[in-house]
Amino acid sequence: MSPAAETDTRPGDLPQRGQIALRSGRIEVDGTPTLLLSGEVHYFRLRRDEWADRLTQARDAGLDTIASYIPWIWHELPNGELDLTGRTCPERDLPAFIDLCDSLGLRFLARPGPFVMAELKNEGIPDRIYREHPDARPNGWDGRAARSEDLDYHHSGFLTEAERWLGAVVEVLAPRQAPDGPVVGVQLDNEVGMLAWVSNTPHLNDRGVGDLLTWLTDRHGAEAAAKLLGVTGDDPDQLAAAVRAGGDPAQTPAFHHELGLWARDDFAGYLRHLETFARDRGIAVPLLINVHGTGGGRGTTFPIGISQLAPAYRGRDGLLAGSDYYLGELTVQNAADLYLCNAILACVNGPDQPASSLEFEAGTGDYGDNLDALSSPESGVHKTLLTLGQGNRLINYYLLTGGRNPVLEGSRDDGIPRIAFTGERHGFAAPIDPEGRTTPALDALANLFKEVRAYQPILATGRQLTDELGFGFVADHYLTEYAHPAAAARREQVEDLERHRGFGARDALGRAIVLGGYHVDAVDLQAIADPESAWTAGATAPEAPRTIVLGTARTLGVKVQRWLTDHVRNGGNLLLTGRLPDRDQDGAPCTILADAFGLSSAGFRIDRRDESGPYWPTVTGSGSFPLDADLRVSSAQLLRAPAEAEVLLREVGSGLPCAIQAQLGAGSMIFVGCDFPAAHLDNWNALFSRFGVRPRVGIDADRTGLLTVPVTSEHGNLLIAVNLAPYAITASISVDGHQVQPPTTFPARGHALLPW
Secondary structure (H helix, E strand, C coil): HHHHHHCCCCCCCCCEEEEEEEEEEEEEEEEEECCCCEEEEEEEHHCCHHHHHHHHHHHHHCCCCEEEECCCCEECCCCCCCEEEECCCHEEEEHHHHHHHCCCCCCEEECCCCCCCCCCCCCCCCHHHHHHCCCHCCEEEEEEECCCCCCCCCCCHHHHHHHHHHHHHHHHHHHHHHCHHHHHHEEEECCCCCCHHCCCCCCCCHHHHHHHHHHHHHHHCCHHHHHCCCCCCCHHHHHHHHCCCCHHHHHHHHHHHHHHHHHHHHHHHHHHHHHHHHHHHHCCEEEEHHHHHHHHCCCCCHHHHHHHHHHHHHHCEEEEEEECCCCCCEEECCCHHHHHHHHHHHHHHHHHCCCEEEEECCCCCCCCCCCCCCCCCCHHHHHHHHHHCCEEEEEEEEEECEEEEECCCCCCCCCCEEECCCCEEEECHHHHHHHCCHHHHHHHHHHHHHHHHHCHHHHHEEEEECCCCCEEEEEHCCCCCCCCCHHHHHHHHHHHHHHHHHCCCCHHHHHHHHCCCCCCEEEHHHHHHHCCCCCCCCCCCCCCCCCEEEEEEEEHHHHHHHHHHHHCCCCEEEEEEECCCCCCCCCCCCCCCHHCCCEEEEEEECCCCEEEEEECEEEEEEEECCCCCCCCCCCEEEEECCCEEEEEECCCCCCCEEEEEEEEEEEEEEECCCCCCCCCCHHHHHHCCCCCCCCCCCEEEEECCCEEEEEECCEEEEEEEEEECCEEEEEECCCCCEEEEEEEEECCEEEEEEEE
């Protein structure tokens, strides 16, 4: 028990300690469903005499939890000794910081790495680890060294050092765990796999290559594994060289697919090792895994992180996965990203695992201290409301407070003698700046927390009401982290996947759903189609809605194609956009879905300007699907279709179909082979209505830009409405035909919480 608990100085009106449990998609404290609203405060970037001030600011704003990285690079001294108690520097006194949180009635989320990123040098790993274990640095394609500070997670030297570090931290955390102390969660490493992905550097050092070859042999047999690599015989040096060269040039999609599957397994093995390590040393509170993937203000690549890490946590007791969201200003450009990322994150969880966000962007967005970006205070409010409405039970605002990077003893001569590469001041964009001054972002969040707390029973237990529409998620569409520089077929596959998967080309499918007023859950199609696969382990059998929408490239796995075909044949509906699937994940021909409907490609028309002149593809409506105007698209797949298929769109230049509706058994499929613009929401609504799908939330508005999330629970119902637009919108809102809000003007960037 902490000293703070013994003196009982905790304010009585603040969250009290209790047993933390993950149950039925909720976070419960002593059996009561609870929202955890957390702010990231880096004690190591503040003077010790500033700690209480920043924590009090966080508490007074309405937060109940504090999170912080615990940087190995800060707590390890130049001689290799560890200081976690402040004997060499008061700002290293981790127990004192945690106990101070406790005395102020604040819970604590610990994030000890080993990797912590946070703009720290070496991503938070001490220089000594790289010096003493140089072979822990992974080599990638053709033996080239990693361009990042990545390390091979399974390297014995690194693991031994990491366990020494984590063991010391656990000695501080374990006695302070809930219910007797403030620690309610411990994160396992940070953004695992991210450095390998963004640098296109799979872990192909000797350990990695050896494990991969064993893995391939176990899955396919030695002869098939060698054939995949284009090697005759079993010479280990030849096999290793072939792995690093990207496999057999004739089978690069197949090899890269296997590499991606192996990397998933490799990361899962590492995180499970850390899980076991923590549990064996007495950590009983939930263990957290941070899922990375947003970038450039968009979420289109976020599912890569889910693809990489879900097998490490899906369905595992006491584990919780959290998003890592950096989207900048929330607008019509990226609102669908946030919504669909939340849906995908939730759909791969086990039944007891709630959705959460472990790094939820807060502040102005001016991360470079360069006035190259400013996000409105309302943006953080909107992102919070949508995320809570979709069932997230924990949000950690990152960063909540700025600070100053301390001088690092023994720092190498790299121009900045400090712990981080951002200079002295850090957290320029935070709601509380490095000097402790509050910004409008904090005021907006503080006002929001008052509203949220008023509806906490609903938001801590509720579920989103959805329409009869499921957003299809195919995890293997996001196994695109690695591509050998010389593998042309692989590059073609990745480019096609990146353009058409997920949210659809030009994000049209995602925006048509979200901005069109539909509310959906994501459907993990691989978990349904292949329940015995490694991907599906830990999943519960998901129920598929009658109508599924899916953006796909030419690559779509054989089992998913087969399941979708059966789904339609048995009375389901499918809206497919992108490209007509004709390849399995390994690049082998696979036309199960197309063949079932008698469809084949008649070529492509693409936006181009070359020696033959310009070409601008345009589509027009056909038959019972008229358009009020022809629409310019950037590409169209022309189709050969059976006579009984109804043509919905034709490409003007060729006169050939590029969108059709066809029956199969008791169901129907619509295939849209062009990037049909999202701005024409009436056209998309007409497509959905062909399956009898209409939004249960009716929005009668004078302009586009109002988003809603309807939440229902045993404690009541709540409709969240946010106006993304930079102008006022007048609208009336109904749910299932019952008016919730009469005609009302929602101010620009405004919001409302409407009980119903």
